[in-house]
Amino acid sequence: MRILSIVVFSFWLIGNQCAWSSVTQQEMLTYVGESHGIREYKLNNQLQILLKPDTSSTELAVNMIYHHGRKNEQLGLTELNHVLEHYLVQRSEETHKNNHPDLKFRGTGITSSDFTYYRSVLKNETDLAPFIEMERERMSQFKDHLPYLRQSVDEVDEELTAAHQNKTYTEYCLMLKDLFRNEAYGVNPVGEKQDLRRITLQDLKQYWSEHYRPDRATLLIAGNFDLPSTLALITEKFSSVPLPQQVSKKFEYQQLPQFGEREFIIRKHDAKPVVWVGYRVPQLNSSEYAAVLMAGTFISPTTDTSIWQKSLLDAKKAESVDAYTFPFVHGSAFMLRIRLSTEQQLAELRKFLTQQEKNLALQVTDKMINAQKAELLDDLNKKDISPKQFVESIAPHVVSGDWQSYYRLRDEIENMNAVKYRQSLQRWFRPENRTLGIFLDPRDSQPLTTPKPKRNG
Template sequence: LEQHEAPVVSMMMYANVGAAYEADGKTGIAHYLEHLAFKGTSRIGTRNYPEEKKALDQLDVLFDKILAAEAAGDQAKIAELNEQFKTVQAEADAYVEQNKFGQIVEQSGGTGLNATTAADATRYFYNLPSNKLELWFSLESERFLDPVFREFYKEKEVILEERRMRVDNSPIGQMVERFSEVAFTTNPYRRPVIGYQEDLRKATRADVKTFFDTYYGPSNLIAAVVGDVDPNQVKQWAEAYFGRYQSRTHPDQLVVSEAPQTETRSYTLELVSQPWYLEGYHRPGINDPDHVVYGMIDSILTGGRTARLYKALVEPQIALDIGSANGFPGDKQPTILLLYGLTAPGHTVEELAVGLEAELQRLQTEPVDTATLDRVKTQSRAGLLSQLDSNEGMASLLAEYEAKTGDWRNVFEEIQAIEAVSAADVQRVAQATFRPENRTVGKLISAGDSAPTDEAPTDEALEEA
């Protein structure tokens, strides 16, 4: 898409695969792959790839032996193999040119080099001066044509530490992970994007390669280029660089068959934390006609200081904070509208639940007033237009809508869909959704009188939970 306001270009490579596509027992592989995609190829990031490959292959063999020794409980053998592993790891490290991929991008004026893993997708993105755009085609095609997955075992420790920080040592992280497990029974959204600790520990480089070979074929990758570009030149470069890819069998579509919930599900965790309350309701995915209606409901309840839950719970100091995740943990499949709150000192999660229930009942019994509906429509339009106003936001949305809805043009149809939402739509969807049998409740109870306040989960943390 051409945007000639400044001589810069934003690029998004959208892999149409996320953690929801992993097999049970192999959680976290999509996230591993995101990390390893920055480690280079057989030509980028190595001083001597033939020799490095020998060491990498030897590490894989040793790790398999370590897992076997652990299964047998042979502590002496484990210690011996770990020493051998350290020696070979040092040999492999000697061939690595650290962060070579990132250095090439930065030396060419690139900014914002990053990636994210979610339930539905994995995104790789950065910006370049427009006269360096061909470099993106070269680097991006190379890293998904010839990945090496070097430094896998070192990255394993990074990811395990990331899990410890975000989940194992975080009360709200544990709370969110448990919520998915209770709310879903067969939907793969029940598993954490970051992966379970034991799966992460036992993962192998072969697991990553199998996942890559299955899901990173050309038919499952979507590239968006937005900025100061010549479309004809972009097409030529795309054919020259990505035309090197061999076609692969398109991966099977993810089939989700979650049975309708028939009664309220609930759980309680007792941890060293201030009390939190989570309440979520099943809702359809992004391709349902009522998708934008759920956005309106979310804004009515939690969209800033004028939102109903803020006025009902935060202003009277029943809650210190309230929030939501509309489409948790993804929205390509049937999903969850999640509402949460942190209780204020001297108040309980039960009080927060009562206040929340009153506002949900109000949505079902009273048509939303015109002023409120107009306000949330304005907020929704402004939020969408703000994202579309930047090269980065445009690239992200074009790729996402192409992947999730089948046509990137649908993002521009959402403005009209927002405008068409009526008070009757809001009431109808609220009545269909906010039913006790469709509800999952999570309570985080303080295990101590002086529990620290755990910060509210960010959108990124919820997406990766």
């Protein structure tokens, strides 16, 4: 089938040489604009193209981003997207082995809640043409191959087994399920096994046909490459990919209010007392997302300005405090993981949280915020100059429909002050927006007493 496809495509090129010469690149390609060194284009089939050339770079990274993810899965087939990602990676590996055995690249596939992407780092620009051809094939052709399906299911099963053996993974998955209950982001981000074995080739093909289409994809290239020749290559390879006749279904997300504080308790053997504190926070491209990132730096004890350091750790009220941010397109989550020494500390922690939710934003000063700006901006700038990290970190912003929010985030951090920070936190750092996840060992609730030794005589 692959040889036949290549032959058919060759005849298509020969038979359409006249038409190709009469249809100029300008008619197939629209230049949208440029910002922060990124040039945006759109093909006639609605494929979005983002190119960031940098001749001083020693890397060349490519990321094909599809605007769908775990939130798009259906009940009963909750691992379909993940299995399909593995399936298509295997397909590309076979194409690579058969057609381009000398092509060297480091690649990976990622399934997230909002997107799926295939990111690769190439050795040099000469490898770009065969790689673009492989990406075109991934989008335009689906090959039924039962061994691929079986291997993909086994790989996903192995990944899920390893993930669920990690206590932290298990804990934050349960937190997200509660924070986003009855919503798309309530789906376990790591994944669950119960649907794996019922997935068929027809299921994969149907999902592929609905979502692997040019109008739901973005091709992103960053690093050392020639802009005109790369643009011509992309136009040649992808402009012939037809836009499916069926209308692309736009994902509709309804964000529900929490309606008050929530709490759940899980008792499990060998569970060190841990309390997760979760809050629903603004989405990734919101102007308030900068405050979410900054809140993590103020709470986490890894920074010098941690305002919880003395209150919890130095006072021996907790063993550790970690802050986590889960950025989503339609609404994010901010969580704290607080490890306790004993269950008896839980009551005091509840009291501490109530006090801190009222005072946390008030304690932050402009001096403290300015001290954190340099660290946050330095981290973002390092990612921006590395092609590999850039194509990964901008992907969620691309899928949000506003890739320039990736750069606005820097401006929002730079312009942050105590007043703006306080206003943002007071909107979401409050009890009615809080979920507590409490993980305890049932044996901690019933302390064992050591029997007194009997005296002889």
